[in-house]
Amino acid sequence: MPESPFNLQEKTILITGASSGIGKQIAISIASMGAKVILVARNTEKLTNVKELLDGAGHIVLSLDITDEIAIAAAVDKIPPLDGIVHAAGILKLAPIKILDFNQLKQITETNYLAPVNLTRLLLNKKKIQSAASVVFLTSVNGVYTAVKGFGAYAGSKSALNSISKVMALEYASRKIRFNTIAPGMIKTEMYHEMIKQVSDESVKEDKLKYPLGDYGEPEDVANAAIFLLSAASKWITGTTLVVDGGLTII
Amino acid sequence: MGIQEFITKFEQQLEDVEPGTITAATNYRELEEWDSMTSLVIIAMVDREYNKQISGNDIMNAATVEELYNIIAK
Secondary structure (H helix, E strand, O other): OOOOOOOOOOOEEEEEOOOOHHHHHHHHHHHHOOOEEEEEEOOHHHHHHHHHOOOOOOOEEEEOOOOOHHHHHHHHOOOOOEEEEEEOOOOOOOOOOOOOOHHHHHHHHHHHHHHHHHHHHHHHHOOOEEEEEEEEEEOOHHHHOEOOOOOHHHHHHHHHHHHHHHHHHHHOHHHOOEEEEEEEOOEOOHHHHHHHOOOOHHHHHHHHOOOOOOOOEOHHHHHHHHHHHHOHHHOOOOOOEEEEOOOHHHO | OOHHHHHHHHHHOOOOOOOOOOOOOOEHHHOOOOOHHHHHHHHHHHHHHHOOOOOHHHHHHOOEHHHHHHHHHO
16 A cells, blocks of 8 residues: 555644644544644643543643743743644633623633744744644634624634734745644534533524534544645645535535 | 622613613513524623523523523522
């Protein structure tokens, strides 16, 4: 059998938000494809538990609050050269404009937009992102393609991330560093389970009907898209968005 | 946290009522302006002001402002 273009052997890949949800699944999936994973999130214990689940050896736990500017700047020096980054850390909060106060707006924007951009910028400037590396930002169909009542700050942060990813793609194309986004629809993660507590069963049922392929997505669906974008299989793809939404945005 | 404070905060989220018209006995879902957006606003207000997560089901199951308050005060 010829070698798969999707394999991640010899690649060192950093994942933020690696302690739960989509980030955790991406860590598990890319390790199974041969990657050496640097797991980033705030909680050391949770990260260590995720590390236990990973195939292969040489994975690193790096407990960090990505919104902590000073801690991040100090940590970047210790990070080995990278072949890939997945920005999966993010927060989702129900806050209609009427309720959204400036603190909430800042908190959502910091975690979902400023932190991933700042971390990427620092890693680039410290020459930690190698030529031919792939950077993946987790966005959402919400904000990039659709709008949902109550999630304005979230939508704004994700669409900002979507825009800057394309600019990074242009600015680093000559160095063959690629930047792409994955825009998932609703995925069944811990964050999702917290969120649906606030909406009625009826509206979840109604919402699922909007997905042509039915139900909501699994974290694996997003992780498999990440494998593709991190691997050499996508070496001529940059500045794009891979939509993983069961067909939601067709209509 | 008292019910009077809750009534005030509840009323502040509404657009078309005169101040002081909402009482503990008000059946909020029968208000003319009540819709899915109002429901979202109340859920998010309770989250922010009381750090309590109520659901859309709670909003549908309670009838009066007082019944909703009792869910939050639990």
